[in-house]
Amino acid sequence: MGKIDPTSPVPKYFQLREILLDLIEDAELPVDAPIPSERELCQRYRLSRMTVRQAVDHLVTEGRLYRVPGKGTFVARPKIEMPLRLVSFTEDMRARGLEPGARDLDRRTTPANAHLARVFDVPPGTGVHVIERLRTADGEPMAVERSHIPLTVAPGLPDTPLSDASLYDVLETRFGIVFDAGEQTIEAGIADTADARLLDLARGSAVLLLQRRSFMNGTCVELAVSTYRADRYQLHSALEIPR
Ligand code: GLP
Known part of the structure; x- marks a missing residue:
């Protein structure tokens, strides 16, 4: 499992983005699977809600994740x-x-x-x-x-x-x-x-x-x-x- 390095100059949201992308690429998070909730991601990686949201927002904008209102955030099909x-x-x-x-x-x-x-x-x-x-x-x-x-x-x-x-x-x-x-x-x-x-x-x-x-x-x-x-x-x- 990837880890956030608090001493790294790479912003934390970006590190989380990379971790999630690795999980998608390794099919640990397969297409149409839900990603862990914001709360779980905050706890697992010791991050603030804002940082988690920023990482997820980026992946949604990039088309790697999609949101279903009221249901959660899921892995999108590859482009x-x-x-x-x-x-x-x-x-x-x-x-x-x-x-x-x-x-x-x-x-x-x-x-x-x-x-x-x-x-x-x-x-x-x-x-x-x-x-x-x-x-x-x-x-x-x-x-x-x-x-x-x-x-x-x-x-x-x-x-x-x-x-x-x-x-x-x-x-x-x-x-x-x-x-x-x-x-x-x-x-x-x-x-x-x-x-x-x-x-x-x-x-x-x-x-x-x-x-x-x-x-x-x-x-x-x-x-x-x-x-x-x-x-x-x-x-x-x-x-x-x-x-
Ligand atoms: C591509 C091109 C179009 C072209 C089309 C023809 O999508 N961008 O310029 O009109 O192919 O596709 P088809 O033969 O499936 O109708």
Whole structure:
């Protein structure tokens, strides 16, 4: 069992945070298990209530623990590593053994404004089909995705039903689109009211804002602007040695 070192320069709440994380990592505190009560933690580690609360609050904010009002604080599932490869949501979820899902929120065709015209290299006013979907994994909401695709590359798209189907599969089988390059930016953000409701988050929760451009033969075919749950996703990347 980890111990708090009162002589250490590391703040005590941080030491407790590390102890709890070790217990989670070693599965001594498994997923969905309750953590000991505040009082027990205070006694076991000889800490003040404020220090214990600070450690637990941190872990809740980081998405490692979750609170159920009136019940206690529990161990959250490990976060999903955001893929830094050009894969579809469907492929990514299946590779993790999770069942991908999609709920259509909105579909519309709009004339390209100056920004979209530039992104897709089409004249302003060209039709762009917008598909807004709530993406789920084993039924749990994970992301709101807004895909923009110019009709020049997929003319019949507005009449193509999607429901649970993979957009990338439909683009390949119906329109012969196979992506060969992509780029993505990821930023921190705060869920707006609509996205918070869709994603089952408290208003003002942290989210990850993604913009992905996917290309075929040097032409941008999809611009996706998405909101991902920051409590369910994390980023991991190898670090290159500078030369
Ligand atoms: C990822 C990308 C989106 C893309 C989606 C397609 O989530 N971020 O840009 O639209 O995959 O997924 P699917 O083929 O499952 O509909």
